[in-house]
Amino acid sequence: MPSSSSVQNSHINTAITIALFIAPIIYLSRQQKRLAKDHQTYKAEREAEVAFLSAQNSSAHPLRPPLPDILRRVLSRCKFAYLSTVDAACNSSHLSLMRFTYVASEEVIIMSTNRKTKKYDMLEKQSGVALLIHNFQEVSPPTSPKLTGEYSITLNGSCSVVKDGKFDIMDVCLLLLYTKSV
Amino acid sequence: MYITIVVLAEKYRDLHLSNNPEYPQFIVGPDIAMLRVDVLSARICNINDEVIKWNVGSEATKKLTSQASQQF
Numbered sequence: 001m002p003s004s005s006s007v008q009n010s011h012i013n014t015a016i017t018i019a020l021f022i023a024p025i026i027y028l029s030r031q032q033k034r035l036a037k038d039h040q041t042y043k044a045e046r047e048a049e050v051a052f053l054s055a056q057n058s059s060a061h062p063l064r065p066p067l068p069d070i071l072r073r074v075l076s077r078c079k080f081a082y083l084s085t086v087d088a089a090c091n092s093s094h095l096s097l098m099r100f101t102y103v104a105s106e107e108v109i110i111m112s113t114n115r116k117t118k119k120y121d122m123l124e125k126q127s128g129v130a131l132l133i134h135n136f137q138e139v140s141p142p143t144s145p146k147l148t149g150e151y152s153i154t155l156n157g158s159c160s161v162v163k164d165g166k167f168d169i170m171d172v173c174l175l176l177l178y179t180k181s182v
Numbered sequence: 183m184y185i186t187i188v189v190l191a192e193k194y195r196d197l198h199l200s201n202n203p204e205y206p207q208f209i210v211g212p213d214i215a216m217l218r219v220d221v222l223s224a225r226i227c228n229i230n231d232e233v234i235k236w237n238v239g240s241e242a243t244k245k246l247t248s249q250a251s252q253q254f
Contacts, residue, residue: 049228050228052234053226053228053230053232053234054230054232056234062223062235062236062237063234063235063236063237064236064237064238064239065236065238065239067221067224067236068234068236070226071224071226071236074226079201079202099198099202099205099208101194101197101198101201101202103194103197107221108218108219108220108221109218109219109221110194110197110198110216110217110218110219111198111216111217111219112195112198112208112209112214112215112216112217113208113214113215113217114208114211114213114214114215115213115214115215116213120215123217129219131219150228150229151226151227151228152226152227153224153225153226153227154224154225154227155219155221155223155224156221156222156223156224157219157220157221157222157223158219158220158222159217159218159219160217160218160220161215161216161217161218162190162191162194162215162216162217162218163189163190163191
């Protein structure tokens with residue numbers, strides 16, 4: 001006859017076996033549910049985008065601010081843009097592949113460039129730019145929003161160099177004293 | 183005592199770097215300028231060649247264009 005401790009041990013072993021068997025199943029089923037939910041949300045977003053584009057397509061009047069959601073979403077998903085700059089006399093244009101960040105709160109696009117470049121020289125003389133953004137189809141993790149390669153966006157804008165540098169408070173004070181004394 | 187005031191360019195630089203952490207060589211450095219594009223107009227086109235257009239309007243275009251030309 002088995003002792004009570006061996007019966008207890010066998011119960012524990014059974015419980016551990018069941019837990020090890022069931023835990024992955026629960027994990028996988030939850031992950032599948034999450035993926036299905038993401039997929040549904042994404043599908044609904046896409047249907048809304050398609051409906052919006054179809055509805056607006058025939059309109060002769062351009063939309064006004066703020067930027068439509070579809071543009072905001074594509075801009076937020078993408079990271080690459082082709083930047084077109086022109087020289088002051090508009091005799092030649094120049095293209096650059098740029099990484100960009102869309103700042104939704106300010107509705108601006110930010111990029112960076114070395115000052116010793118052709119585009120920077122051109123921008124100093126002519127601030128008008130065009131940007132081409134395409135959501136190239138790419139392999140992404142299943143949980144992240146997919147880039148479908150469906151949209152192309154052309155933006156025209158005014159490009160400025162943001163004043164940079166870090167100022168020390170002493171410099172600012174000296175500058176203020178100097179301006180007061182003059 | 184030195185206290186550093188971080189200006190807008192540094193805020194943008196940090197934001198841009200956090201969005202593109204693989205490319206610090208193009209974002210951080212003494213010769214790297216931060217560019218800001220104020221969008222004046224946009225066109226979005228899908229694979230069915232359906233296009234929508236958007237713009238900020240003529241008044242805002244004038245204002246933003248003159249601001250940008252003063253920056254350089």
